[in-house]
Amino acid sequence: MTIQAQNDDIVNNVKDIAKRLLEEGSVDLIIGYTKGTIPLKAPPFFVKKPEDVERLTWDNLGYTNLAKYLLVKRKKKIEDKEVDLKVGIIAKGCVGRAIVQLAVEKQLKRENVMIIGFPCNGLIDTKRIEKELSGKEILNASVQNDEIIVKGKDFEKIYPFEEYTMALCKTCKNRTPLVLDVLAGENNNTTVMDDFFDVTTMEAQTPEQKWEHINGVLGDCIRCNACRQACPVCYCNLCFVDQNKPIWFDKTFDRADIFVFHLIRSLHLAGRCVSCGACYGACPVGIDLNVLNRKLEKLAKERFDFVAGTNIETLPPMMAFKMDDSQEFMVEE
Amino acid sequence: MNEKILLKEKISDVFDALKGENDIIAPVKTDWGIEFRQIENPEDIALDYLNSKVPPKAIWLPKVETLYEYEIDGKDVKIKTPPEKLGKKVIVLGIRPCDAHSIKILDTFFKQGSFEDDLFQKRKENLSFIGLGCNSPRETCFCTSVAGSPFNKQDVDVFLTDLGEKYLVETISDNGEALIQQLPWLEDSSEADIELAKEQERLAEDSIKTQVNLENTSKLLDNNFYNAVWDEISATCLGCGSCSFFCPTCHCFDVIDENDYANHRGRRIRVWDTCQSPLFTLQTSGYNPRTSQKERCRQRLEHKFCYYPENYGIVGCVGCGRCIAYCPVNNDVRDIIAKVNNIEPRTEEAGKT
Numbered sequence: 001m002t003i004q005a006q007n008d009d010i011v012n013n014v015k016d017i018a019k020r021l022l023e024e025g026s027v028d029l030i031i032g033y034t035k036g037t038i039p040l041k042a043p044p045f046f047v048k049k050p051e052d053v054e055r056l057t058w059d060n061l062g063y064t065n066l067a068k069y070l071l072v073k074r075k076k077k078i079e080d081k082e083v084d085l086k087v088g089i090i091a092k093g094c095v096g097r098a099i100v101q102l103a104v105e106k107q108l109k110r111e112n113v114m115i116i117g118f119p120c121n122g123l124i125d126t127k128r129i130e131k132e133l134s135g136k137e138i139l140n141a142s143v144q145n146d147e148i149i150v151k152g153k154d155f156e157k158i159y160p161f162e163e164y165t166m167a168l169c170k171t172c173k174n175r176t177p178l179v180l181d182v183l184a185g186e187n188n189n190t191t192v193m194d195d196f197f198d199v200t201t202m203e204a205q206t207p208e209q210k211w212e213h214i215n216g217v218l219g220d221c222i223r224c225n226a227c228r229q230a231c232p233v234c235y236c237n238l239c240f241v242d243q244n245k246p247i248w249f250d251k252t253f254d255r256a257d258i259f260v261f262h263l264i265r266s267l268h269l270a271g272r273c274v275s276c277g278a279c280y281g282a283c284p285v286g287i288d289l290n291v292l293n294r295k296l297e298k299l300a301k302e303r304f305d306f307v308a309g310t311n312i313e314t315l316p317p318m319m320a321f322k323m324d325d326s327q328e329f330m331v332e333e
Numbered sequence: 334m335n336e337k338i339l340l341k342e343k344i345s346d347v348f349d350a351l352k353g354e355n356d357i358i359a360p361v362k363t364d365w366g367i368e369f370r371q372i373e374n375p376e377d378i379a380l381d382y383l384n385s386k387v388p389p390k391a392i393w394l395p396k397v398e399t400l401y402e403y404e405i406d407g408k409d410v411k412i413k414t415p416p417e418k419l420g421k422k423v424i425v426l427g428i429r430p431c432d433a434h435s436i437k438i439l440d441t442f443f444k445q446g447s448f449e450d451d452l453f454q455k456r457k458e459n460l461s462f463i464g465l466g467c468n469s470p471r472e473t474c475f476c477t478s479v480a481g482s483p484f485n486k487q488d489v490d491v492f493l494t495d496l497g498e499k500y501l502v503e504t505i506s507d508n509g510e511a512l513i514q515q516l517p518w519l520e521d522s523s524e525a526d527i528e529l530a531k532e533q534e535r536l537a538e539d540s541i542k543t544q545v546n547l548e549n550t551s552k553l554l555d556n557n558f559y560n561a562v563w564d565e566i567s568a569t570c571l572g573c574g575s576c577s578f579f580c581p582t583c584h585c586f587d588v589i590d591e592n593d594y595a596n597h598r599g600r601r602i603r604v605w606d607t608c609q610s611p612l613f614t615l616q617t618s619g620y621n622p623r624t625s626q627k628e629r630c631r632q633r634l635e636h637k638f639c640y641y642p643e644n645y646g647i648v649g650c651v652g653c654g655r656c657i658a659y660c661p662v663n664n665d666v667r668d669i670i671a672k673v674n675n676i677e678p679r680t681e682e683a684g685k686t
Contacts, residue, residue, distance in 0.1 A: 284661075285365050
């Protein structure tokens with residue numbers, strides 16, 4: 001089945017389910033994606049009325065991790081009593097993982113969320129396409145069969161979907177949410193274990209090479225914090241980098257300040273990052289430091305047999321202590 | 334005749350002639366698009382571009398700027414004003430009319446009554462713009478809706494029109510005249526060149542299809558501070574601030590002291606800030622008047638399309654469309670304004686409550 005046909009299936013299934021859930025009143029609100037006002041964008045979309053489900057889409061552009069919107073407390077009044085809204089989420093695998101992780105971290109009540117899982121088939125690496133077009137204006141973009149067709153004023157480019165899938169999607173083993181309430185379509189998860197092939201290159205590098213790589217990637221950072229804002233598991237009331245009484249970290253664009261922000265954020269995501277790529281999607285200059293997050297995911301897996309967002313019963317390693325935890329970092333007396 | 338002709342292959346000669354006492358900043362191609370950078374090698378100048386990703390405002394409002402440095406010696410504090418090369422003249426070559434106009438909008442803020450921002454004004458005084466007409470406005474451009482145009486020449490010193498192999502060079506200001514005098518080798522233009530430039534201008538203006546109706550927007554914004562439309566507009570906003578970091582007219586900054594405790598010295602700096610961050614309005618007491626993204630989204634719109642028209646008689650937007658292109662959740666300012674325009678008109682008294 002081509003990517004285009006898969007997308008059609010997903011959209012049809014999702015629309016049917018969303019309409020039914022809204023009509024029967026099992027949810028108050030459904031959050032999905034809709035068509036953007038410009039090419040290569042799929043904005044999040046809040047559906048409250050059954051007739052609006054027609055505007056839901058899936059065209060491999062849903063970079064925003066919709067779990068982010070569950071961090072807002074949503075209430076309604078029933079006979080003068082305030083009750084939580086029941087929110088339906090059109091969830092690709094990594095949105096599902098984020099919801100589980102947030103539930104485990106007690107940031108949302110699982111029973112307030114209806115996870116409408118669908119078999120995600122990957123995101124288009126829009127930043128890569130924009131980069132390769134070096135500033136040319138894209139007037140139209142669509143997925144046709146297994147190709148991405150991008151048109152501009154005086155050009156038309158064809159990109160093979162598989163090659164131009166976002167790097168994280170190529171490593172994904174949980175395309176359909178593992179924890180869900182309704183399945184739109186058929187589960188497409190693989191049983192192949194994650195081999196973390198994407199971090200092996202960096203692991204083999206010398207410290208100097210790693211330094212050079214990170215330097216290159218972070219050189220363009222404008223410190224807008226879009227990565228943090230888009231991240232479903234970044235929800236601190238006051239981020240460490242915003243601490244100002246007293247100031248913990250300087251706010252300039254010096255390399256050191258930029259590094260401190262990104263490296264510490266990465267550490268804060270250890271065993272929590274769900275590899276959704278929302279940070280990459282939101283970054284206006286296309287910074288991709290997910291190799292660090294993936295390395296931390298690998299460490300959490302190896303040392304604690306933990307993969308964020310896959311099991312609602314297990315506490316993440318940074319929230320739990322076990323006597324038999326790996327402690328190779330301890331100094332022997 | 335005032336108009337001259339500059340062959341494209343002679344751009345490097347312009348650089349050589351003007352670089353002596355000026356820093357020359359021009360668009361260059363980078364990995365992620367076009368950026369304004371100081372030119373060392375004229376071959377880097379890339380004038381065949383749509384618009385830069387980050388607006389050139391960093392030239393007159395740097396991302397980080399030292400206000401002063403200080404040294405503490407016992408009970409004495411020595412203040413040193415910025416040593417940076419503020420005296421150096423800067424020519425921005427190839428700036429688009431929208432971006433050139435943005436500095437006029439910023440000037441209203443950095444020069445209010447008896448308050449003048451010294452650093453901004455010094456940088457501005459030393460600036461010259463060699464503007465470049467916008468032959469191919471983008472789908473997201475709406476400069477003609479905010480009193481601009483792809484060939485607006487008011488805000489530059491010299492204006493270039495791309496005629497294919499060459500540029501038509503028009504002198505706009507006295508400052509521009511002084512620049513042109515340093516380029517005596519420019520060729521004379523013909524009637525046909527001028528006609529062609531006019532044709533380009535007409536084509537460019539016609540190609541802007543986006544029209545944003547701002548006729549009643551200011552009033553509606555003023556009257557609907559508490560309207561439910563703001564819940565709808567802000568529902569998906571992530572508060573990332575890309576819109577303001579990439580906006581040529583957003584100018585808010587944070588003032589921070591960087592202490593070097595060990596050496597008893599430090600500096601006070603200002604860095605770009607954004608009203609989309611909760612920290613922006615967090616007060617010392619812990620109180621925050623803008624508690625959610627709803628208030629922050631509203632602020633940005635109100636500031637540009639209500640407070641600016643009310644306070645200065647101009648719209649605080651140049652219609653460059655960058656906020657549309659770089660918003661990760663596609664919160665399109667054209668749609669937002671349309672939603673505001675669709676609010677049922679209310680009386681002023683009702684709206685204020």
